[in-house]
Amino acid sequence: MSQEINPIYSEDNIRTLDWQEHIRLRPGMYIGKLGDGSSADDGIYILLKEILDNSIDEFRMKSGKRIEIKLDDGKVTIRDFGRGIPLGKVVDAVSKMNTGGKYDSKAFKKSVGLNGVGTKAVNALSDYFRVRSxxxxxxxxAEFSRGIIKEDFEEKDSSDRNGTEISFIPxxxxFLHFKYRKEYIERMLRNYAYLNPGLKILFNGETFYSENGLKDLLDEELESETLYPIVHLKDNDIEVAITHTDKSQTETYFSFVNGQNTTQGGTHLNAFREAYVKTIREFFNKNFDASDVRKSIVAAVSINVEEPVFESQTKTKLGSNDIGPNGPTVRTFIIDFLKSKLDNFLHKNPEVAEAIQRKILISERERKELSGIQKLARERAKKVSLHNKKLRDCRQHYNDQKNERKGxxxxxxxxxxxASGSITKSRDVETQAVFSLKGKPxxxxxxxxxxxxxxEEFNxxxxxxxxxxxxEDLRYNQVIIATDADVDGMHIRLLMITFFLQFFPDLIKNGHLYILQTPLFRVRNKKETRYCYSExxxxxxxxxxxxxxxITRFKGLGEISPDEFKHFIGKDIRLEPVVAGKDQTIEQLLEFYMGKNTPDRQTFILQNLVVEDPDIDKKEILTEAAAEN
Structure with missing residues (x-):
């Protein structure tokens, strides 16, 4: 039996792709993961951000104090009032790779976008793209579709103010079944406002504006009482805001580089965490444990770097070690800044220093009190994990820095x-793990x-x-609650969300918690099968x-065969993000939903609860929750 060993390899196998073909063939290289908009780092938000970054850079170059953004049924329009793209280069600027004004740092300094790719990626990945300067x-x-120019309009007179307007539809x-979520866009715009005091951003009529920079950010984000007023320190190319809360058990950071929200941190955040501990130890002349110094800290740090190096095109983690070609390292720069500014501040404000010291001592005592319980729990978890059938792990993990699929x-x-059986049999063993609850937590x-x-189960x-x-060492990017779409399942969702809000709120704040949407019905004829998620x-x-x-009615996840289930947790997965709104603190949310079963709460749920399953009675859910509480 013959076997072909050497397939033909000739000139015909060598292809040269147009710029837009390459972007469309490998979109992940340019905008990270695609997604449908359920995650804050999905591609449709990166498209918006790539255009917005250019407008922000105009403001940072002292040109234009206002940006207008409109979102209408998937169409995004961004208008700035900066200098405007030079008219003779408008088409080139949005459709020729390696064309831009940020390469020599003359027209732009310390900008976010430096490689001239962002706007072209948006153009190539949009069904409709229009630029006006x-x-x-x-x-x-000029107008484009999928990177190909459709209309190149002649220059004409205009009475409009200088600036650039770009509209696009992904x-x-x-971007299959994509949907922009207002909460994610608003969070992005708030961050831009905090980092650019004096800039006014209008989004569908709502205004985002800040006068006090990172201090305003912490004021907005804090959900419990602070132990001392926010410490706000600034200098050339660096700004920090620091405080401690009285309830949080974790460290909370907001980090930025050149106005970019580096959600995965990087060299600057590592340097800040080290510098803060070092400064506090030296101020009190005591070798406090680092975890006690940083416990319950809430801090924001922003630095400006010339020619920053990010670890991906989406710019969520800084890789640069230096502030600039002739400047100090990022680590040295931040350590020197805190050693000078924070140390001086603490000497001038002894009441703040005393509050910090009290917090450290309380954290130290709590850590020692918990250490015995923690030791026993860890030993038990380690022992059980050897035989634990509740966790069916995957091979790839989010905390593996070299893992290309960690996202x-x-x-x-x-x-x-x-339910876990159906998911386990149909999952991707490389990237999908399953944790099975015993029952109601x-x-x-x-x-x-x-x-x-x-x-034991929580542990x-x-x-x-x-x-x-x-x-920092979270093992999975998306933590997905997968329960039946019935009363018991919805109650379990509520109890699990309560668990994460109570003890690990940062998991929700950082966009890692989701609800799995599964179909309620299968409708099919001899030619086609449809899966329906609502009546x-x-x-x-x-x-x-x-x-x-x-017509087949799915009552529970276990009723869906593994062959079918693989579609619902594969490329067609539908996830609903768990998002903490800005109107109430986490403490207020938990009190309202999980405290005493008040008539106010019952009325609110009956009026607002969205139930896709026609067989579920809202009052039955209330009765179930009331019994638990």
């Missing part, structure tokens, strides 16, 4: 063996973290996620598939 009474416009063939890592928290509202170590879940100390989708399928289609 206004300069000195003249206007130039390509639905690349795809997921863990499904399921109820019972039936404990309602931990109002309890201390001691319960996390004493409750094992904490160990599986690897979040005992912080989110409306079922009715639509019945109308479109003709007479007498077969």
């Amino acid at each position: 206004f300069r000195d009474g003249r206007m130039k416009a 390509d639905a063939d690349i 795809e890592t997921q863990i499904f928290i399921t109820e019972g063996d039936s 404990l309602n931990c509202y109002g309890l201390t973290k001691k319960v996390v170590y004493e409750n 094992l879940l904490q160990a599986a996620l690897n979040i005992e100390e912080s989110l 409306q989708e079922r009715i639509k399928a019945l109308n479109e598939l003709g007479k007498n289609p077969e």
Whole structure:
């Protein structure tokens, strides 16, 4: 039997791709993961951010104090009032790779975008893309589709103010079922406002503006009382804001480079954490444990770097070691800044220094009191994990820095063996893990973290996620609650969200917690099968598939065969992010939903709870929750 060993390899195998073809073939190289908008780092938000970064850079170069953003049914329009793209280069600036004004640092200094790729990526990945530039009474416009120019308009007179306007609609063939979520965009815009005091950003009529920079950011983000007023320190190319809260058990940081929210930190955040401990130790002349010094800290740090090096095109982690070509290292720069500014501040404000010292001593005492329980819990978790069938792990993990697929890592928290069995058989063993709950978890509202170590299930879940100390070593990017779409399932969702809000709120704040949406119905005829996630989708399928289609009602996850389930946790996965809003603190949220079952709460749930399953009665959910509370 012959076997072909050497397939033909000729000139015909060598291809040269146009710039837009390469971006569309490998979009992840330019905008990270694609996604449908359920995650804050999904590609559709990166598209928006790439355009917005250019407008921000105009403001940072003292040109234009206002940016207008409109979102209408998937179409994004961003208008700034900066200098405007030079009219003769408008088409080149948005459609020719390695064309831009930021390479020599003359027209732009310490900008976010430096490689001339961002706007071109947006162009190539948009079904519709229009650019208009206004300069000195003249206007130039061009329209594209998927990177290919459709209309190159002649220059003409214009009375509009100088600046640039870009509109785009993401390509639905690349961003499947995409949907912009207002909460993620608003969070992005708030950060831009804090980092650029004096800049006014208008988004669908809402204004984002800050006068006090990072101090305003902490004021907005803080959810419990602070132990002392926010310490706000600034100098050339660096700004920090620091305080401690009285309830948080973790460290909370907001880090930025050249106005870019580096959600994964990097060299500057590592330097700040080291510098803060070093400064506090030297001020008090005591070798405090680093974890005690930083426990409950809430801090924001922003630095400006010439020609920053990020670890990916999406710029979420700084890799630069130097401030600039002739400057100090990032580490030295931040250590020197805190040693000078923070040390001086503490000497001038002894009441703040005393509050910090008290907090450190309290943290030290609490750590020692918990150490015995923690030791026993860790030993028990380690012993059980050798035989633990509740966690079916995957091979790739989010905390593996060299893992190219770490952003795809997921863990499904399921109820019972039936549901976990379907997911386990249909999952991707490389990136998807499963953790099976025994039944309804404990309602931990109002309890201390001691319960996390004493409750075996919570302790094992904490160990599986690897979040005992912080989110730095989180093992899965997406933590997904996968329960049946019935009363019991919805109650389990509520109890699990309570657990994370109570003890690991940063998991939610950083966009890692999701609810898995699974179909309620399967409607099919001999030619086509439709999976319906709501009663409306079922009715639509019945109308479109003709007479007498077969209808299957899925009552639980365990009823869906593994062959079918692989679609619902694969490329067609539908996730609903758990997002903490800005109107209430976490403490207020927990009190309202998990405290005493007040008539106010019952009325609110009856009026606002969205239930896709027509068989579920809202009052039945209330009765179930009331019994638990």
